[in-house]
Amino acid sequence: MDRLVIPEPSSEVMIRVEPGRQARGELTLRNAMHTMPVAFRLQPAVRGRFAVRPHTGILAPLAAVTVEVVYLASAAPEGPSGSGGGSRGEDAFLLHSVVAPGAAVKEPVTALDSVNPEWFSARRKQVFVDSSIRATFVGASVAARLVAAGAVEALREVLDRSEPEWRSADAADESGHTLLDLAVGLRRADIVQVLLEYGADADKPSRGRTPLETAAASGECLIAELLLANGANPAGSDALHVAAAAGHNDVLKLLLAKPACASPASSSSASFSCSFTSIDAAGRDGKTPLRLAAEAGRRDTVKALLAAGARAEARCGTDEATALHAAARRGDEAVARLLLSHGVAGTAAVRDVAGKTAFEVAAEEGHGGRIMDFLGLGEAILAAARKGEVRSVRRAADGGASVEGRDAHGWTPLMRAAFKGRTDTVRDLIDRGADVDAADAEGYTALHCAAEAGRADVADLLLKNGANAKTTTAKGRTATEIAAAAGKSKVVRLLEKSGGMGRKDVSEKAAPAVAKGGSMDRRRRGRKGSSGAIRFGGGKEGFEAAAVTVGWSH
Template structure:
């Protein structure tokens, strides 16, 4: 036999780091012996940084015991010295204890004599492979915010996180943004694609006031927009935002994003918070390519919006854009030509 105790779920302990909470993880030891109890001792090599509870104990045959491993942050620090992987390791000693009493399990915890683990007459098994990796929102937010984030490290932390935690929806305490919003703001489609594998909340607005799709549309990130649309992100304006994805793309002159949104069935006449449509915004910004796409998609050229109740034609006139004015007149005819705003 090469071991007395097996480790669950693995030899790598996931220690969760969350703002304002104790940093801790769990490791389950299972006695592989069918008839005899086994005594154990788990020691951190860096005793100033870690506390193990219980550190020693006796496990009945084929039974299991879960330990808590706590990490102590340096004063004033919110993150471990190294993450997500740590170079810190532990020594697990185990020895058969045939005469040990295990009827009252709690009494055997942290009370095993240390000389039991001295290899004189007994065979003591020593496992030095126990390691720590740090997970949690603080770790993920820092990894994603790095100038050159490691996809492998982000994936490792997400995979080692308990699904109940919804780690992929972790929020950066500094910005109020989710991991997905951070990836969008960095213009990283590869990182966005990785996060989408873990099914994040696509409609969260948080501190930015925009959904990931709205943020990507505003930035003209066509590939990211396409990835989000493939996951059925809503193309409608979110309640927290003054403008929806189509408004933001049109205002920014991002024709390819406008094309993608329209192809996905986005309502071209959806009003922004002030009543203006995407066509209003494209015309006012002299975004001719976007205006043409919207007109071809059937956007109403006589829609009114803004404080003065302007039509897109008013915007073209104010911008001195004769070419766009002609386009609107061809589509709106006399009704558009005779439209008046609040100023007449």
């Protein structure tokens, strides 16, 4: 027999080191003798490094005692058994044991911490000494140090030795960083994989940011792939927004291609469901990925987002601005052109919460030159349409201005030209694809505008190009009724021929409309700032001045 007392379950004392907790472990000592009591003494090789309670005692035959080992050093250990996982003498213990035939044992374990030291004297030949007992450090603090040091195998050893209920792979260090967040921040895909193998939560936030967001911020595509494969949910984070702002297009494309899953990858197929991330979803700051990319001047990222279906006209943030507003604020012509080329009609005319278009924002920021010319196209085409300047309309449209752009009141160039009776301009706009039935917020179309102003030639042109004479405004009035109320008999006859309301029906409905004094012309003129005027140098203002400013007036 080489020992009288057997350490259980092994010769290792697992010392769990966690932030804010006392580092401690336990070891069971069992008397191997069937008939004789045995005295023991357990001491650390380096006094002051560990405390053992109880450190001595007498064990009845086959009896056992659990001793507590407390780590006393102020600094956390670096690894399972020292730095790099190697064994260190200072983490060893000496277990002395001796047969105590004359000891009176009333309990299974007696005389704790009070056995006569002389019993373990080296002069006594029957004393057994076991020097195989070692402290092995596990826990979050140890794992965090190993992650920081990049010690993959030592980390795996710590996780292997940790109890499952500790969830060590999900632990955090003293600063609140999870191990996974530390590994992602260090760009260590190998450590990320080890942590995920041991059950780390791929979606668990660390100091307000998910691991996927951290990977997106640093452009780590492989790590992002690992996280997604292990249940990370793009829809539950701002990863797409972070990647867009940082211009990490590989990560961006990966996130757009992957489904956002409601359950971890380990879930059964019965409970596993996925839905794709919304590319226009607002992040925690209220902004879309497209706007963040535009704010940072990420041209390639803007292009990728637009190709994936991002809406250039989408308003977001507390200022309710678009990505085009962001590009205008930067004076970024390249991004602005991209946005307008992919945006729906009227993107340039979208106004933020302060009522400003991208053109006005660029002017406010003092940006001159080409971007002002480019963004001013929308304002210029509206002004040119109102004045009937066909050549200016053509130049603005050829330069990229949308024929469906709108002013502050929702009027398109076609509606402005129709109201002013600019027949040639109306014809040119229709030839360029202008929607003849486009309506403002009150339901007025170009035909309603022409009807109230008595523009028979324009109304005839609109009707011949598919305008619907029966379309009603928000208040239920047709173009025929509006013309009758305004006393425009020529337009009334024209509309009647086209299939509008009969004269009797018109006269019955027109009277109350006249009584209300509801002239659209008076309503428009009566609104303060209805022209959407912008102050320019030289004392000129309004949409008419926009055409002069960009150099297209005649």
